[in-house]
Amino acid sequence: MSGSFRLLDVDLEVLPFGERAILLRRTDALADPLVLPRLGERLASAMPDAVVDVVATEVELMIAGAQGVSLERLERSAIAALGKLSDHPAVHPRRFRLPVCFESGADWAQVERESSLDRFAYIARLQQVPLVLTMYGFVPGFLYMRGLPEALHCSRKAVPDQRAEAGSVAVGGPYFGIYGLPTPAGWNVIGHTPLGTATPRELPPTPFRIGDEFRVEQITSASLDELRRNPPSMSELRIDG
Amino acid sequence: MAEIEVIHPGVRSLVQDDGRPGLAFYGIPASGHLDPDAAHRANRVLGNPVSSPLIECHLVAPKLRFRDQVDFAVSGADFGWALDSVPVERDRMLSAASGSVLTGAGATNGARGYVAIRGRLDCRFDHASAATYGYAGLGGVEGRPLLKGDILRVLLPEAAAAGTNPGARPSVAAIEARIGILPGPEWHLLTDDAHRELLSASFSISMNSDRMGARLEGPALAIRPASRMATVPLLPGTVQVPGSGAPIVVLADGQTTGGYPRVAILPRGELSKFCQLLPGRAFGFRQL
Numbered sequence: 024m025s026g027s028f029r030l031l032d033v034d035l036e037v038l039p040f041g042e043r044a045i046l047l048r049r050t051d052a053l054a055d056p057l058v059l060p061r062l063g064e065r066l067a068s069a070m071p072d073a074v075v076d077v078v079a080t081e082v083e084l085m086i087a088g089a090q091g092v093s094l095e096r097l098e099r100s101a102i103a104a105l106g107k108l109s110d111h112p113a114v115h116p117r118r119f120r121l122p123v124c125f126e127s128g129a130d131w132a133q134v135e136r137e138s139s140l141d142r143f144a145y146i147a148r149l150q151q152v153p154l155v156l157t158m159y160g161f162v163p164g165f166l167y168m169r170g171l172p173e174a175l176h177c178s179r180k181a182v183p184d185q186r187a188e189a190g191s192v193a194v195g196g197p198y199f200g201i202y203g204l205p206t207p208a209g210w211n212v213i214g215h216t217p218l219g220t221a222t223p224r225e226l227p228p229t230p231f232r233i234g235d236e237f238r239v240e241q242i243t244s245a246s247l248d249e250l251r252r253n254p255p256s257m258s259e260l261r262i263d264g
Numbered sequence: 265m266a267e268i269e270v271i272h273p274g275v276r277s278l279v280q281d282d283g284r285p286g287l288a289f290y291g292i293p294a295s296g297h298l299d300p301d302a303a304h305r306a307n308r309v310l311g312n313p314v315s316s317p318l319i320e321c322h323l324v325a326p327k328l329r330f331r332d333q334v335d336f337a338v339s340g341a342d343f344g345w346a347l348d349s350v351p352v353e354r355d356r357m358l359s360a361a362s363g364s365v366l367t368g369a370g371a372t373n374g375a376r377g378y379v380a381i382r383g384r385l386d387c388r389f390d391h392a393s394a395a396t397y398g399y400a401g402l403g404g405v406e407g408r409p410l411l412k413g414d415i416l417r418v419l420l421p422e423a424a425a426a427g428t429n430p431g432a433r434p435s436v437a438a439i440e441a442r443i444g445i446l447p448g449p450e451w452h453l454l455t456d457d458a459h460r461e462l463l464s465a466s467f468s469i470s471m472n473s474d475r476m477g478a479r480l481e482g483p484a485l486a487i488r489p490a491s492r493m494a495t496v497p498l499l500p501g502t503v504q505v506p507g508s509g510a511p512i513v514v515l516a517d518g519q520t521t522g523g524y525p526r527v528a529i530l531p532r533g534e535l536s537k538f539c540q541l542l543p544g545r546a547f548g549f550r551q552l
Contacts, residue, residue: 040526041446041502042531043499043531046449046497064289067286067290075286076287076288077288078288078289078497078498078520079289079497080494080495080497081494081495082494082495083496085499087285090532159289159290160291160519161520162399163291164400165291167521178507179506179507179523180506181507181508182506182510183512185472196493196494196523198495204400206399206519207477209522221400223292223390223400223401226287226290
């Protein structure tokens with residue numbers, strides 16, 4: 024493994040991950056947290072020789088090799104492909120309203136305890152900040168969003184729950200997230216959105232893109248029911264025209 | 265076209281193939297067989313392409329009626345398979361007359377087995393694979409495990425049967441009780457005592473497990489606090505340890521990212537062996 028190198032103004036180190044994958048891990052502060060997700064997106068759409076899978080998070084880019092490919096060959100192939108990617112100009116982000124009903128979040132007690140805020144104060148602060156879709160992952164249609172002030176961060180559960188229903192919104196570590204499908208959940212569920220974020224039979228399996236911005240808008244449970252029956256269109260949710 | 269009726273689906277029987285690698289960036293796991301060697305063996309003896317969709321059975325065998333004559337094979341764990349109450353061997357091409365019924369019982373020396381039909385199973389392909397990924401409703405039969413009353417259809421080949429040697433089946437003794445692991449990126453978050461415990465203690469797979477992840481029962485491992493760790497990539501075979509200390513092994517339908525420490529990883533061959541461990545069966549880990 025070659026150790027460390029610099030790519031597009033980002034410091035990275037290379038580590039093995041099992042016998043068939045490598046991790047490119049950021050060692051600098053996340054001045055632009057979307058660098059690895061954007062690189063991962065481009066790599067995933069045109070995978071270089073010997074690479075069979077790519078997963079990108081803010082801090083690590085995982086590159087998995089075909090059976091029989093050595094980690095050294097995988098590293099050379101990945102770095103060569105990444106080196107050819109020129110700096111990607113920032114795409115003008117789309118902005119959306121994110122309607123959320125906070126009335127039946129199962130994990131408010133934990134969130135209130137960790138933040139030392141009651142839920143009304145927490146919700147008020149949450150609505151003040153823009154949230155940015157930073158990563159795909161976990162399951163199709165799950166959206167990781169950054170932008171939570173540190174005061175609103177909340178630890179992941181020590182024992183993940185068996186099931187969060189589709190449309191659950193939750194806080195885990197520094198992220199705000201939407202569960203697009205019903206799946207096990209290690210995050211703290213604080214409410215529900217009528218937005219459908221998962222279209223797993225399509226590619227990408229969600230209508231939302233990395234870099235999209237969201238503004239949380241509190242709604243009542245009556246509105247939640249109504250919007251579930253009559254889901255808003257993407258254009259109805261846009262707040263930037 | 266031949267038809268197969270699902271009289272009883274067993275515990276969880278579902279269509280699988282070699283899966284859909286290459287989409288993990290979007291959160292879509294590769295899915296696919298939990299014991300690829302066994303699945304390929306069943307297809308090979310029938311002369312099918314090794315990646316042909318077939319039925320993966322978990323823990324308890326399904327009961328299937330072959331409405332039309334077909335050739336078929338069973339492989340993997342010993343489910344005590346019988347055709348019209350006559351025991352049949354694994355890893356051989358077998359002939360089923362119209363109306364015959366395939367039965368089995370609980371798996372005894374493994375957890376997963378395969379039923380392959382000579383020809384091509386008619387099932388749903390999503391992202392170029394028939395592998396069932398239940399959480400997102402992809403693949404197989406309407407994206408879900410088999411249900412009582414399902415009718416599976418198989419396009420029969422025109423040419424006569426030309427199966428090949430299946431290759432050696434691992435002996436029962438090879439379903440090892442010690443599973444090899446490599447240290448993971450967060451290996452250092454386990455205390456020294458927890459390292460020793462991970463490599464010496466006895467664990468078992470909880471019944472509270474599925475194709476997404478195997479939750480382990482055994483001693484709680486002491487792990488340094490990482491409850492606000494950044495989200496990181498995962499691969500099938502990753503051993504995560506949340507704050508509770510109870511390890512979870514990511515499997516073929518597993519999530520592609522997570523925020524629990526990745527203390528170890530099972531290489532591919534070890535993961536297949538692990539997936540053949542029956543829930544409740546004691547096993548240990550060894551460092552590779």
